[in-house]
Amino acid sequence: MTTINPACRALTLALGALVLGIAFAAATSASEAPKPKAQDWSFQGLFGTFDRAAQQRGFQVYKEVCSGCHSLNQVAYRNLAALGYNEDQIKAIAATVEMQGGPNDEGEMFIRKGKPFDKFKNPFPNENAARAANNGAYPPDLSVITKAKPHGSDYLYALLTNYKEKPPESYWVDNDGKPIPPAKRKWPEGMFYNAAFTGGAIAMVPPLAAEAVAYQDGTKATVAQMAKDVTTFLAWAAEPELEERKSMGRKVILFLLALTALMYALKRKIWADLH
Numbered sequence: 001m002t003t004i005n006p007a008c009r010a011l012t013l014a015l016g017a018l019v020l021g022i023a024f025a026a027a028t029s030a031s032e033a034p035k036p037k038a039q040d041w042s043f044q045g046l047f048g049t050f051d052r053a054a055q056q057r058g059f060q061v062y063k064e065v066c067s068g069c070h071s072l073n074q075v076a077y078r079n080l081a082a083l084g085y086n087e088d089q090i091k092a093i094a095a096t097v098e099m100q101g102g103p104n105d106e107g108e109m110f111i112r113k114g115k116p117f118d119k120f121k122n123p124f125p126n127e128n129a130a131r132a133a134n135n136g137a138y139p140p141d142l143s144v145i146t147k148a149k150p151h152g153s154d155y156l157y158a159l160l161t162n163y164k165e166k167p168p169e170s171y172w173v174d175n176d177g178k179p180i181p182p183a184k185r186k187w188p189e190g191m192f193y194n195a196a197f198t199g200g201a202i203a204m205v206p207p208l209a210a211e212a213v214a215y216q217d218g219t220k221a222t223v224a225q226m227a228k229d230v231t232t233f234l235a236w237a238a239e240p241e242l243e244e245r246k247s248m249g250r251k252v253i254l255f256l257l258a259l260t261a262l263m264y265a266l267k268r269k270i271w272a273d274l275h
């Protein structure tokens, strides 16, 4: 009774091949860097939302630690309203930085306090200044970092929590896989070892140490906690519309389910008379 229509079978096969192809492409493109350990994020899944308290703590970590080297060009101070800050708080946060204003009536530039409509202030006036201060390496803008890297949030967390004093023995092998004797090992000047970073040697100074910030809500500022919080904050910066998108997705799924039920009922009604 259930003979499968050949067209339907061809379609199923084609779809299967497509899904396999996509999975294969995803698996191979991420193969250069070590795959970061998956973490539990509040913003994952169909019902995911950002944890407001974690976002605010993460903003504090960005502001007090990361913003010393990394810009966040695509976020304006007024966007912080999404984290639950009110207008006065946002004004006060913006006013802590100095921006260049002008020109005034005399054509002169001047220094003014930051305003809510300003984008987050850049720590360096230009790329050369940023490189000069960082052993030649450029600290990338963090606005979309969790989307720009494979497994972005897991990667960011892994990066911040995987600094080690020195590389493991297994690091010291040559291109043929033979161990390099200790006398011949040469660690690049001014670099740090990070097990999550491709190649292991990174120019970023380990940015987090326990109690690097003092959280106002009493949360203990361990390295893992700060890494988790700043990742939540940066995941929001990269995708501020995530909550609306998921809520829309849920509505679309509900609608499609209702439509399917309706179509099924209709089909039964029509065919009931034709049998």
Ligand code: HEC
Pocket (backbone or CB within 6 Å): 061, 062, 065, 066, 067, 068, 069, 070, 134, 137, 138, 139, 140, 145, 156, 159, 160, 197, 201, 202, 203, 204, 205, 207, 208, 230
């Ligand atoms: C003292 C300056 C400095 C501070 C502070 C700092 N970084 Fe960095 N960061 C750098 C530099 C320099 C690089 C480029 C490293 C390289 O290419 O070797 C970098 C690179 C990165 C990268 C890119 C890594 C990759 O895979 O290419 C991320 C993500 C990052 N930092 C996040 C952070 C976060 C989050 C904080 C705050 C907790 C922070 N950084 C604090 C200097 C800094």
